[in-house]
Amino acid sequence: MLILLFTVPRAAPAQPKNTIEVKGLEFTLNGKPFYYTGVSFFNAIYNPTFNESDQSRGHWLNKLKSSGINVIRVWAQWDTQRGFVDTCPTCSLYENDGRIRPQHLATLKKIIQTADELDMVILLALFSRENWDDNMRMSDEASDRGVKMLTGELKPYRNLVFQVWNEFDNRTLDYLKIIKASDPARLVTNSPGYGGVLGKHQENAALDYLSPHTTRREDQQWEIAPKEIAYLMELFRKPVVDDEPARRGTPKFGGPKNPTSPFDHILRIYNVWKVGGYVIYHHDMFQLGYGSDSVPPSGIPDPDFSPYHKVVFDFLADKERYLRPIRK
Numbered sequence: 001m002l003i004l005l006f007t008v009p010r011a012a013p014a015q016p017k018n019t020i021e022v023k024g025l026e027f028t029l030n031g032k033p034f035y036y037t038g039v040s041f042f043n044a045i046y047n048p049t050f051n052e053s054d055q056s057r058g059h060w061l062n063k064l065k066s067s068g069i070n071v072i073r074v075w076a077q078w079d080t081q082r083g084f085v086d087t088c089p090t091c092s093l094y095e096n097d098g099r100i101r102p103q104h105l106a107t108l109k110k111i112i113q114t115a116d117e118l119d120m121v122i123l124l125a126l127f128s129r130e131n132w133d134d135n136m137r138m139s140d141e142a143s144d145r146g147v148k149m150l151t152g153e154l155k156p157y158r159n160l161v162f163q164v165w166n167e168f169d170n171r172t173l174d175y176l177k178i179i180k181a182s183d184p185a186r187l188v189t190n191s192p193g194y195g196g197v198l199g200k201h202q203e204n205a206a207l208d209y210l211s212p213h214t215t216r217r218e219d220q221q222w223e224i225a226p227k228e229i230a231y232l233m234e235l236f237r238k239p240v241v242d243d244e245p246a247r248r249g250t251p252k253f254g255g256p257k258n259p260t261s262p263f264d265h266i267l268r269i270y271n272v273w274k275v276g277g278y279v280i281y282h283h284d285m286f287q288l289g290y291g292s293d294s295v296p297p298s299g300i301p302d303p304d305f306s307p308y309h310k311v312v313f314d315f316l317a318d319k320e321r322y323l324r325p326i327r328k
Helices: 054-066 102-117 129-133 140-153 172-182 201-206 221-236 262-274 307-317 319-323
Strands: 020-023 026-029 037-040 071-075 121-128 160-166 241-243 278-281
Touching: 054 102, 071 102, 071 160, 102 121, 102 140, 121 129, 121 140, 129 160, 140 172, 160 172, 172 201, 201 221, 221 241, 221 262, 241 262, 262 278, 262 307, 262 319, 278 307, 307 319
Parallel strands: 037 071, 037 278, 071 121, 121 160, 241 278
Antiparallel strands: 020 026
């Protein structure tokens, strides 16, 4: 009897160029100061335009880098039914039993490798509050299996950070323990809840750095949120990232009810920098699906698509000019 064995092609073994680490209250890349500046690109693994080819990934990452971005925040779970761009029933790194989907894993590895070539970092959110709230949940056993398998598969890539949850904290310390058992040097953070939820003390003490969703109230949030960042830095003595700060987005998914200005973002980002924190810029370029005025036809957070967002991206592109006097 002839038995045919079929294997899924695997990405070539990584030859990592860059390693992100934490030193005191700061990030380093290969031992040098790294001004961690991110953007939300949750659908990166599942976007057909971005993943059309290696050249396409390189083009878009280069464009983001030229706009001041050096960290891309990507989600493992993108099978939400909320109408975001590129969602689908199988748009998750995980099967229901926790096994990793080989095709999506291969795409993720290519994204990480391309980012590494450009001295950029990938922040991978392992689980999302949206899935939890919509009862799209794996069992504890399955999610443990997924975290363990993913940690092992991605161990060679040192320009990668794990964020356990987007806006939740279920079993964060359990997942942290699984990750560190296989890869002690992997940086692990978490976004513990909605805007203004700064995390539980035990969790914050255990993570390598903190990345809460700080206050989003429309009145003077550019003054309140930096104080929250400074408080966490002083208490836990580790880097703190303002994850999804002052944002423009649909009220349907937590966005502001009243009009905002790009200068709201700029004021907040600058004030966060002044207290020693870091930022991930959030936007509305995926929330309402293809065909919406706020969503680029590519489904990619294109810095040139929206005049509103371009003001912020232009500010970020010139960040060293503003950072130099306050981050000597």
